[in-house]
Amino acid sequence: xxxxxxxxxxxxxxxxxxxxxxxxxxxxxxxxxxxxxxxxxxxxxxxxxxxxxxxxxxxxxxxxxxxxxxxxxxxxxxxxxxxxxxxxxxxxxxxxxxxxxxxxxxxxxxxxxxxxxxxxxxxxxxxxxxxxxxxxxxxxxxxxxxxxxxxxxxxxxxxxxxxxxxxxxxxxxxxxxxxxxxxxxxxxxxxxxxxxxxxxxxxxxxxxxxxxxxxxxxxxxxxxxxxxxxxxxxxxxxxxxxxxxxxxxxxxxxxxxxxxxxxxxxxxxxxxxxxxxxxxxxxxxxxxxxxxxxxxxxxxxxxxxxxxxxxxxxxxxxxxxxxxxxxxxxxxxxxxxxxxxxxxxxxxxxxxxxxxxxxxxxxxxxxxxxxxxxxxxxxxxxxxxxxxxxxxxxxxxxxxxxxxxxxxxxxxxxxxxxxxxxxxxxxxxxxxxxxxxxxxxxxxxxxxxxxxxxxxxxxxxxxxxxxxxxxxxxxxxxxxxxxxxxxxxxxxxxxxxxxxxxxxxxxxxxxxxxxxxxxxxxxxxxxxxxxxxxxxxxxxxxxxxxxxxxxxxxxxxxxxxxxxxxxxxxxxxxxxxxxxxxxxxxxxxxxxxxxxxxxxxxxxxxxxxxxxxxxxxxxxxxxxxxxxxxxxxxxxxxxxxxxxxxxxxxxxxxxxxxxxxxxxxxxxxxxxxxxxxxxxxxxx
Numbered sequence: 124x125x126x127x128x129x130x131x132x133x134x135x136x137x138x139x140x141x142x143x144x145x146x147x148x149x150x151x152x153x154x155x156x157x158x159x160x161x162x163x164x165x166x167x168x169x170x171x172x173x174x175x176x177x178x179x180x181x182x183x184x185x186x187x188x189x190x191x192x193x194x195x196x197x198x199x200x201x202x203x204x205x206x207x208x209x210x211x212x213x214x215x216x217x218x219x220x221x222x223x224x225x226x227x228x229x230x231x232x233x234x235x236x237x238x239x240x241x242x243x244x245x246x247x248x249x250x251x252x253x254x255x256x257x258x259x260x261x262x263x264x265x266x267x268x269x270x271x272x273x274x275x276x277x278x279x280x281x282x283x284x285x286x287x288x289x290x291x292x293x294x295x296x297x298x299x300x301x302x303x304x305x306x307x308x309x310x311x312x313x314x315x316x317x318x319x320x321x322x323x324x325x326x327x328x329x330x331x332x333x334x335x336x337x338x339x340x341x342x343x344x345x346x347x348x349x350x351x352x353x354x355x356x357x358x359x360x361x362x363x364x365x366x367x368x369x370x371x372x373x374x375x376x377x378x379x380x381x382x383x384x385x386x387x388x389x390x391x392x393x394x395x396x397x398x399x400x401x402x403x404x405x406x407x408x409x410x411x412x413x414x415x416x417x418x419x420x421x422x423x424x425x426x427x428x429x430x431x432x433x434x435x436x437x438x439x440x441x442x443x444x445x446x447x448x449x450x451x452x453x454x455x456x457x458x459x460x461x462x463x464x465x466x467x468x469x470x471x472x473x474x475x476x477x478x479x480x481x482x483x484x485x486x487x488x489x490x491x492x493x494x495x496x497x498x499x500x501x502x503x504x505x506x507x508x509x510x511x512x513x514x515x516x517x518x519x520x521x522x523x524x525x526x527x528x529x530x531x532x533x534x535x536x537x538x539x540x541x542x543x544x545x546x547x548x549x550x551x552x553x554x555x556x557x558x559x560x561x562x563x564x565x566x567x568x569x570x571x572x573x574x575x576x577x578x579x580x581x582x583x584x585x586x587x588x589x590x591x592x593x594x595x596x597x598x599x600x601x602x603x604x605x606x607x608x609x610x611x612x613x614x615x616x617x618x619x620x621x622x623x624x625x626x627x628x629x630x631x632x633x634x635x636x637x638x639x640x641x642x643x644x645x646x647x648x649x650x651x652x653x654x655x656x657x658x659x660x661x662x663x664x665x666x667x668x669x670x671x672x673x674x675x676x677x678x679x680x681x682x683x684x685x686x687x688x689x690x691x692x693x694x695x696x697x698x699x700x701x702x703x704x705x706x707x708x709x710x711x712x713x714x715x716x717x718x719x720x721x722x723x724x725x726x727x728x729x730x731x732x733x734x735x736x737x738x739x740x741x742x743x744x745x746x747x748x749x750x751x752x753x754x755x756x757x758x759x760x761x762x763x764x765x766x767x768x769x770x771x772x773x774x775x776x777x778x779x780x781x782x783x784x785x786x787x788x789x790x791x792x793x794x795x796x797x798x799x800x801x802x803x804x805x806x807x
Contacts, residue, residue, distance in 0.1 A: 370534075381537050482602065666713045678800070
């Protein structure tokens with residue numbers, strides 16, 4: 124809409140519809156136009172409803188009015204084609220068009236009467252959301268009138284039905300029994316618009332017959348698939364480790380420095396050979412890049428001046444082709460090089476890097492889709508920030524953070540560096556983009572959530588073969604929030620990277636960009652997810668702590684383990700005798716705040732007596748191998764694993780050569796505790 128005057132004109136024309144609708148009752152629409160109503164309908168049908176469309180058009184297009192729509196929305200989701208619903212009489216279509224414009228121009232009138240209004244404070248509805256509601260409604264009305272025509276005849280329906288108000292409730296009910304499309308929230312919302320008092324008073328002049336679609340017997344009802352919003356801890360651990368190593372292996376291969384020094388601490392030496400196994404070297408990468416660019420239509424001068432092309436790759440006709448390159452490489456490197464293997468591995472690197480970015484920023488797909496390679500990283504007061512664009516709401520918790528800006532921790536920086544190197548092959552401007560090389564004159568479009576998900580899934584399938592996580596893009600966002608809640612409760616996984624995240628956020632917020640509250644682990648998690656989801660995830664993490672530390676059937680090690688277990692059994696016995704299940708007891712304990720504890724390396728039952736031969740100094744000595752008062756449970760395993768991995772890496776570091784004996788002792792200490800807990804520890 125170009126102006127408020129046009130909007131007002133449309134609303135006035137819509138309001139006049141009820142004045143003329145009575146003339147529809149005994150005449151066809153075409154006849155009505157010849158009975159003194161021509162002026163009104165001429166005005167109504169000629170009104171502009173969008174930059175591209177007029178009221179009379181079969182298709183209404185609202186893309187111009189939504190220039191900042193995400194890649195998932197642009198196009199058909201901002202259009203509605205009324206000609207698709209051939210069974211609905213023309214005059215009824217006019218009523219629906221008037222209703223659609225009323226909802227778009229005065230959403231506040233309709234919002235609070237919707238069947239599902241999550242937030243009462245909302246005063247605006249997204250155009251794509253309204254389109255989805257009306258498309259669902261028109262599909263159903265088309266089925267209703269199709270059924271009526273089959274029963275009464277096409278001519279009778281076209282002549283007799285001059286308003287949606289003439290359709291009886293029983294017709295809706297009977298159609299629902301045979302309707303082959305799911306009854307879902309979109310259809311529910313459409314009927315809430317149709318039954319809104321404003322609709323009957325200002326558009327239809329009378330009420331639609333009363334009915335409740337929730338009480339209908341629908342042939343098909345939409346049932347939301349129960350999906351895992353949070354990936355299991357073991358999967359998060361494996362994916363982060365695998366992705367980090369793949370990224371670092373590539374950067375090392377390309378002679379590039381890495382930012383996250385911690386990755387090498389938990390990676391085995393033989394893990395840094397992914398590129399080698401796929402035949403990727405600096406040289407083969409350059410050859411492969413040249414091949415891709417030349418085949419995409421880039422000139423030899425462009426490729427040679429920017430990246431270089433070995434002259435000996437030309438064939439007898441002075442041209443380059445895949446066969447010549449492969450033969451040349453095989454001869455010069457004395458190995459059978461597969462360009463498809465190189466291609467597959469580079470795709471894997473891209474998937475791993477994108478997973479890391481998505482996992483440690485918690486960005487929505489629409490935000491990931493528009494990150495620009497050349498300008499994505501900026502720096503404010505010494506803090507690196509990743510820039511994108513938020514399409515869905517703004518977070519009020521902190522100024523400037525998670526509002527088009529996200530902190531860049533070292534592993535994210537490495538992931539971005541990897542994608543920058545790979546972009547020299549694809550020539551793409553966006554970090555999340557197609558893996559195909561963009562042609563010289565091709566215009567790049569942001570990826571949809573589906574393609575982003577498929578790229579990351581390719582990496583997940585490699586790291587976790589034969590495992591179905593039910594992965595979705597939002598799973599990364601929810602998993603990040605959950606892991607932060609776990610870390611706050613004392614159950615760390617990949618804790619050094621999560622600590623990087625929290626410390627960098629704190630550093631950014633403390634330099635004036637910021638917040639009136641302390642973020643911390645839980646604060647960042649709260650900012651990532653809606654309050655209802657935040658409460659559920661926080662509670663879930665606390666229940667996990669309770670199960671690990673207070674399960675009467677749990678595994679506890681140490682001199683006082685039996686005593687600890689007996690106390691728990693006695694406590695649970697009374698509750699279970701009253702009819703409560705274990706899970707209900709755990710949930711009640713979480714609600715009482717018993718899960719908000721830091722489990723640390725172990726628990727001490729030394730209040731009654733002490734081990735005089737070994738003074739209690741906590742830390743590493745607080746384990747069953749050293750002290751009879753110590754108890755260690757599964758909840759402590761992540762800490763011991765981190766102690767083991769970090770010191771194992773330090774053992775081979777020349778800097779710590781003078782402390783080799785102490786490091787070996789710590790490794791041995793951690794190794795024995797992990798074995799007691801049933802964790803596999805490879806002998807080094």
